[in-house]
Amino acid sequence: MSEFRRIMMSSFLMLLLHFPAAAGQLPFFTVRAGDEATLPCIHDQDECGNTTWSYFYSPSTPNVPLIEDGQIHKAAKANSDRLRVSEKCSLVIKKVTEEDAGVYVCSQFNKSGEQQGEDSRVLLSVVSMTGHQDFDEVMLPCSVKTYGGCRHRVKWLFQGRDVDKDHRYIKTSQYLCSASVTFLTSLFSNTPRSELFTCEVTDKFTGEVHQFPFSPQSSGDATTTGTAGLLRLILVSVGLAALIITVVTVHIWTRAKGGKKQMKKNLEQNDEDEDEDEVDYENDGWASASV
The missing domain is CATH 2.60.40.10 (Immunoglobulins)
Structure with missing residues (x-):
């Protein structure tokens, strides 16, 4: 039965939304995310103990109960700190979010459980920046x-x-x-x-x-930072890493090349010393023979 009522309400709202002449029959509220929204129940009453509020976002989504007999419904406990019913049975939503956008339905009953008048519907739109x-x-x-x-x-x-x-x-x-x-x-x-x-x-x-x-x-x-900025940051990081690797590589190569030059110089110096020793030895032998 509740599913049938939800489908009927959704169809009715879609008709209102598509025909400007009838759109004025449905209250529309547009608020900014983070602000507070007060959604009126058409049949104002001083006693809200028999008032219920429910919500749905589209014809294909289930009807979510918010307020039952003037109290927060268990299905809305996660948002209990943001919901309350005012003195005139209006639904007050604190710190509105994008997820709060949709249609809100207010129903009021007498003490014997009979509904008083028709459902009151309010459409809430949320602006985000x-x-x-x-x-x-x-x-x-x-x-x-x-x-x-x-x-x-x-x-x-x-x-x-x-x-x-x-x-x-x-x-x-x-x-x-x-x-x-x-x-x-x-x-x-x-x-x-x-x-x-x-x-x-x-x-x-x-x-x-x-x-x-x-x-x-x-x-x-x-x-x-957007995607382009992230890409630019990655490119800069990669470029910096490449520069550091290049500097380190050149430094190692330079040191290695310098070491090879020093080694070659040492070897050449050793060869020269050996040649000088050999010459001196030969000269010494020749002089002894002459004597």
């Missing part, structure tokens, strides 16, 4: 994770304006539900990037526009 530094170049990606495929247009703004396609120092790229901006590390070194670059996310169905100043979720600001 990171920084990648590749030696002298920085790339800032911005992407949106959501339910039912891409429904957002993403682009980077520089000082609140679109980046000129022919900009000499800044290059941008746009993809499906993501965008990136690239520039040299030597530029804008005295100004925080949060004051320069803004990721603009537009919901194509509702027309809502959200702007998020650059703020990486990882520790540090653009400190991750």
Whole structure:
């Protein structure tokens, strides 16, 4: 029965997502990873002991219970420190992550166990930003994770304006539900990037526009070395190792060559000494014969 309900809800949401006229019937929330999200339950109640919250990411994923009878469900114990129910039965999610993107369903029941009204559904989309530094170049990606495929247009703004396609120092790229901006590390070194670059996310169905100043979720600001940087580092290391081997080889060869020269010189000196001794001996014999 629960599987049938999940399939019906998924089909209903897909219809809403594909028809802009009906999209306004479903609340959409777009938040940045690391922020806090408060998802409302349409039927506000002062008593939330009979409220349940569940979650699913796509029609093919199972429905995960989060809150049951106002308490954290055992299936969500791993995230119990991030979940709570507010006074109005809204679901509060602390430190939102990409994995939190999806559809949240709120159901409320009376004391006899009968459901009060229809389910309340909320769609949560999560914006993520990171920084990648590749030696002298920085790339800032911005992407949106959501339910039912891409429904957002993403682009980077520089000082609140679109980046000129022919900009000499800044290059941008746009993809499906993501965008990136690239520039040299030597530029804008005295100004925080949060004051320069803004990721603009537009919901194509509702027309809502959200702007998020650059703020990486990882520790540090653009400190991750990319693949190209790693390759360059490996090449530099190999080159340095080759240089050291060459210097050591030349040094050994030079010492060996010098040793051979010294040995040859010693042998020649010994030969000369022997010749002199032999001459002296012969001269001594000749003189004795004459006498």
